[in-house]
Amino acid sequence: MASNFIQAFKQAPWRVQMQRIGLVLTGLVSFALIAGLYLSISASTYAVGVEVKELDWFKEELLRQNADLSTQKARLLSSAEMKKRAQEMGFISPSPQEFVYIVIEGYQGRQLEIPPKPPKSDVKQYLIKPDYRQSLWEYLFQGILILGQNSGVFQ
Amino acid sequence: MTSQQYRLYLILLVFGLAGFVIIYNLARIQVSADAHALRSEADQNYMFKTEIIKPERGKIYDRYGNILAGNKEIYEVGISLDLKHGNEETIARDVSNVLGLPYEQVLGLASTEYNKGSSEYIVLKNYVEADAIVQLNELKSKYEQMAEASSRQRGRKNTEKLPSLDGLTWKASLKREYPEGKLAANVLGFYPYQNPKDKAHFGVEEQYDELLTGIPVEVRMPVEPRKAKDLPDIPPGTDIILTIDRKIQEAVEQILDHAVEKNLADSGTAIVMDPKTGEVLAMAVTPRIDPNEYWKAYEVLGKESYNRAIDSPYEPGSVFKVITMAAALDSGVVAPDTIFIDTGVFPYGGYDIYNWDRGAWGPQTMIGCMQYSLNVCLSWIAAERLGAQRFYSYLKAFGVGHRTNIDLAGEAVWPLSVPGDEYWSDVNLVTNSFGQGLSVSPIFMSMAVSAIANDGKMMAPHIVSRYIQNGQVVNISPRQIGTPISAETARTLTEMLAISVEGESYQEAQVEGYRIAGKTGTAEIPQQGGYTTNLTNASFVGWGPTDNPRFLIYIWIEKPRTAPWGSVVASPIFRQIAEKLVVLMDIPPDAQRKQLALTQ
Incomplete structure (x- = not known):
C-alpha cells in the first residue's frame, strides 16, 4: 500500500533529471552573474584608478605650469622690462621740478596688495567617488538599500 | 559491475583524488605562514611605490605684490x-x-x-x-x-628604417627664478637650484629657508590602479611678502650704482626705512649679483660681503655724533643753545683730538657743533659733560654692539668696548663720541637714528611684512625695542639737525620744498698701526619731512676717490633718493601739506 502510494507520487525520472540539471544550471548562471558583476566592477575600478593617476599627473603639471606662468608674467612686468617698454613708447623720467601735486578726493595712494593665497584645506575631500572605494559587498548592500528605499520597501 | 563501469569509477576516483589534492594544496598555500610572508614581501616591495613629494618653494613678493622670487x-x-x-x-x-x-x-x-x-x-x-x-x-x-x-602604405618594404626619437x-x-634679476639681490639671497641638497644662502632665502621650502611629504602609493588613493593635499611653501617697495628699491639702486661709479668708490650702501614702523623700504648695495647666476657670486663680489647693509660693521665717523648729542640732550647736560668755545684741540687720555680741518671754530652753540661737525666739541660733551658711565649707558640703550635682529641671514656685529674691557682706554670715550674706535653696521645706524625721527621710540628694523601659510595671511606687527631718549629730546635734536641742513655746508642735501634733518659723516679707515690718510668712508643719515617723518635714509660710500667728504659724496645721493621718495610715497611739499591740513 505504502509503496503504491510513493510510486503514485514519485516523479518521473526525466523530471528528476531536469530538476537536477536546472539546479546545476541555476548555480552556474548565478556564479557567472556574480563573476561578471565582479569583473565589470573590477575593470571599472582599474580604469578609474588609471584615470586618477593620470589626473594626479595632470594636476602636478598644472601646478607647475601655474608657477611657471606667474614667474613669466613677473618677468614681463619686471622693472627693467617695463622701463624698456616705456622708453620705447616715448615716455621719459620727469625731473623733481616737473612734478605737480594735485589733490584727488578719495585717492588713498598705492595700497598694499596681498597675493592670491592657496585655499586652506581643512575638510578632507575625496577625489575618488565612493562607488570606487567600496568593496563588492558594500556596493551590493548599498545598491539593495537604495533600491529598497526607492521602491518604498524599506520606508 | 562490469569492467567498463569499474574502469569508469577508477578514472573518476583518480581524477577526484587529483582534484582534491590540488584544491587542498591551493588552500594550504593560501593559509600557510610562508604564503603570508611572501604576500607581505610582495606588498612591501612591488605593490607600493614610495615617493617624496616636494611642495613648490614659496614665492617672495614686494609690498605691492610683485614677484621678486618665483619658480x-x-x-x-x-x-x-x-x-x-x-x-x-x-x-x-x-x-x-x-x-x-x-x-x-x-x-x-x-x-x-x-x-x-x-x-x-x-x-x-x-x-x-x-x-x-x-x-x-x-x-x-x-x-x-x-x-x-x-x-x-601597402607594399612598403619593412626593412626601411624611419627616424624616431x-x-x-x-x-x-x-x-x-628671480624675475627682477639683480634687483634687491642682496636682500633676497639665493637658492642654489643646481644643488638642491644645499641650503639657501643669504638674505630672506636663508633666513626663511624652512618656511619657503614647506614640508616634503613621503607618499606610499599603490602600484595597482585598483588600489589608487587620493594624493594627500600638500600645501606649497610659505609665500613671503616683504616691506621692500620695488619702485623705491629700483630708484635707490640706480642712484647708488651711478654714485659708486662716479666717485670711483669701492662700494656703496643705502637703506630707506620708515622710522615709525621699522619697515625697510629699500636696502641697496653696489656691487651685487644676479641671483639667477648665483655661481658668479665669487667672480662679482670676490671675498667681499654679500650685503654690506647688515654684514659689514664699519667705523661710521661723524654720523655717530647724532647719538652722542641725543645722549647729551636727553641727560640734560647740554641744551641747543649751550655755548662751547672751540680752541681747535681737546687733549684727553694722552692724546690730542682735532677737528676735521684742524681749525678752531671759536664759540659755537650745540647746533653749530653739529652743523660744522666739530670733533673737539663732541669730545668735550662726552668727556666733561656726560662722563663715561652715562655715555656708555646711552650707547647700550641704543643697542650699540648688539644685533638689530633684522630678519635677514648674515647680520654681523662688532662688540663695543666699554670701561673695564681689555681693549678700552680713556681716549676711547672721546673718539667714540664722534664715531671712531667703534664699528656699527648701516642697519644698526638706521635703527638707532630712527629713535630720533620717531619721538624717541626705537623700532626693530624688519624686511618681512607678512607671510601666507596654509591659506592664512599672518601679519608681522612693527615692534618697538626701546626708548633710549625722550620724545622731547628727539624733537629738539631733529630741529637742531634741520637747522643744520638749512646751512650752507649742507646745500647738497637739501630737498626743495621739504624740511629735512640730517648729518654727514667722514671717517678715516682703520688699518694696521693707525688710520688711512687719503681714503675715507663717506656717510649721511637724514630723515624727513621733519614735522612728520615718513622716511629715513642712510648712505655709506666706501673709499670714494673723487672727494673724501661725506658732505660732497654722500649728501647728493641722499638728496637724489629723497627727491624720488617724495614722489613714490605721495608726500606733498611741506607748504602744500600744511595747507591741506588746514583745509581738512
Missing part, C-alpha cells in the same frame, strides 16, 4: 635605454641640434647598452628650457606621424 619650469632630458631601437643616430642628431650638445657625445651616450639594474637611463642635459622641449616634442610627433603613415624622455621640475 620656473625646467626639464631633464635623458634616454630610457630599454625603449630605443637602433635610433641612436636620430637621437644624437636632433638632441645636438636642439640642445647644443656635441653630436659625438650624445651618440656615445645613446649607444650605451641597456642593462637592467645598472644601465637603464642616462641623463643628457639638465635645466633645459621649455622652448627646447617644444622643439623636441614636435620632432617626436612628426616621426610618429611618419611611422603611422608608413604602416598604412623613441627612448628620448624628459621630466619636468621647477627651479628658482
Whole structure:
C-alpha cells in the first residue's frame, strides 16, 4: 500500500533529471552573474584608478605650469622690462621740478596688495567617488538599500 | 559491475583524488605562514611605490605684490635605454641640434647598452628650457606621424628604417627664478637650484629657508590602479611678502650704482626705512649679483660681503655724533643753545683730538657743533659733560654692539668696548663720541637714528611684512625695542639737525620744498698701526619731512676717490633718493601739506 502510494507520487525520472540539471544550471548562471558583476566592477575600478593617476599627473603639471606662468608674467612686468617698454613708447623720467601735486578726493595712494593665497584645506575631500572605494559587498548592500528605499520597501 | 563501469569509477576516483589534492594544496598555500610572508614581501616591495613629494618653494613678493622670487619650469632630458631601437643616430642628431650638445657625445651616450639594474637611463642635459622641449616634442610627433603613415602604405618594404626619437624622455621640475634679476639681490639671497641638497644662502632665502621650502611629504602609493588613493593635499611653501617697495628699491639702486661709479668708490650702501614702523623700504648695495647666476657670486663680489647693509660693521665717523648729542640732550647736560668755545684741540687720555680741518671754530652753540661737525666739541660733551658711565649707558640703550635682529641671514656685529674691557682706554670715550674706535653696521645706524625721527621710540628694523601659510595671511606687527631718549629730546635734536641742513655746508642735501634733518659723516679707515690718510668712508643719515617723518635714509660710500667728504659724496645721493621718495610715497611739499591740513 505504502509503496503504491510513493510510486503514485514519485516523479518521473526525466523530471528528476531536469530538476537536477536546472539546479546545476541555476548555480552556474548565478556564479557567472556574480563573476561578471565582479569583473565589470573590477575593470571599472582599474580604469578609474588609471584615470586618477593620470589626473594626479595632470594636476602636478598644472601646478607647475601655474608657477611657471606667474614667474613669466613677473618677468614681463619686471622693472627693467617695463622701463624698456616705456622708453620705447616715448615716455621719459620727469625731473623733481616737473612734478605737480594735485589733490584727488578719495585717492588713498598705492595700497598694499596681498597675493592670491592657496585655499586652506581643512575638510578632507575625496577625489575618488565612493562607488570606487567600496568593496563588492558594500556596493551590493548599498545598491539593495537604495533600491529598497526607492521602491518604498524599506520606508 | 562490469569492467567498463569499474574502469569508469577508477578514472573518476583518480581524477577526484587529483582534484582534491590540488584544491587542498591551493588552500594550504593560501593559509600557510610562508604564503603570508611572501604576500607581505610582495606588498612591501612591488605593490607600493614610495615617493617624496616636494611642495613648490614659496614665492617672495614686494609690498605691492610683485614677484621678486618665483619658480620656473625646467626639464631633464635623458634616454630610457630599454625603449630605443637602433635610433641612436636620430637621437644624437636632433638632441645636438636642439640642445647644443656635441653630436659625438650624445651618440656615445645613446649607444650605451641597456642593462637592467645598472644601465637603464642616462641623463643628457639638465635645466633645459621649455622652448627646447617644444622643439623636441614636435620632432617626436612628426616621426610618429611618419611611422603611422608608413604602416598604412601597402607594399612598403619593412626593412626601411624611419627616424624616431623613441627612448628620448624628459621630466619636468621647477627651479628658482628671480624675475627682477639683480634687483634687491642682496636682500633676497639665493637658492642654489643646481644643488638642491644645499641650503639657501643669504638674505630672506636663508633666513626663511624652512618656511619657503614647506614640508616634503613621503607618499606610499599603490602600484595597482585598483588600489589608487587620493594624493594627500600638500600645501606649497610659505609665500613671503616683504616691506621692500620695488619702485623705491629700483630708484635707490640706480642712484647708488651711478654714485659708486662716479666717485670711483669701492662700494656703496643705502637703506630707506620708515622710522615709525621699522619697515625697510629699500636696502641697496653696489656691487651685487644676479641671483639667477648665483655661481658668479665669487667672480662679482670676490671675498667681499654679500650685503654690506647688515654684514659689514664699519667705523661710521661723524654720523655717530647724532647719538652722542641725543645722549647729551636727553641727560640734560647740554641744551641747543649751550655755548662751547672751540680752541681747535681737546687733549684727553694722552692724546690730542682735532677737528676735521684742524681749525678752531671759536664759540659755537650745540647746533653749530653739529652743523660744522666739530670733533673737539663732541669730545668735550662726552668727556666733561656726560662722563663715561652715562655715555656708555646711552650707547647700550641704543643697542650699540648688539644685533638689530633684522630678519635677514648674515647680520654681523662688532662688540663695543666699554670701561673695564681689555681693549678700552680713556681716549676711547672721546673718539667714540664722534664715531671712531667703534664699528656699527648701516642697519644698526638706521635703527638707532630712527629713535630720533620717531619721538624717541626705537623700532626693530624688519624686511618681512607678512607671510601666507596654509591659506592664512599672518601679519608681522612693527615692534618697538626701546626708548633710549625722550620724545622731547628727539624733537629738539631733529630741529637742531634741520637747522643744520638749512646751512650752507649742507646745500647738497637739501630737498626743495621739504624740511629735512640730517648729518654727514667722514671717517678715516682703520688699518694696521693707525688710520688711512687719503681714503675715507663717506656717510649721511637724514630723515624727513621733519614735522612728520615718513622716511629715513642712510648712505655709506666706501673709499670714494673723487672727494673724501661725506658732505660732497654722500649728501647728493641722499638728496637724489629723497627727491624720488617724495614722489613714490605721495608726500606733498611741506607748504602744500600744511595747507591741506588746514583745509581738512
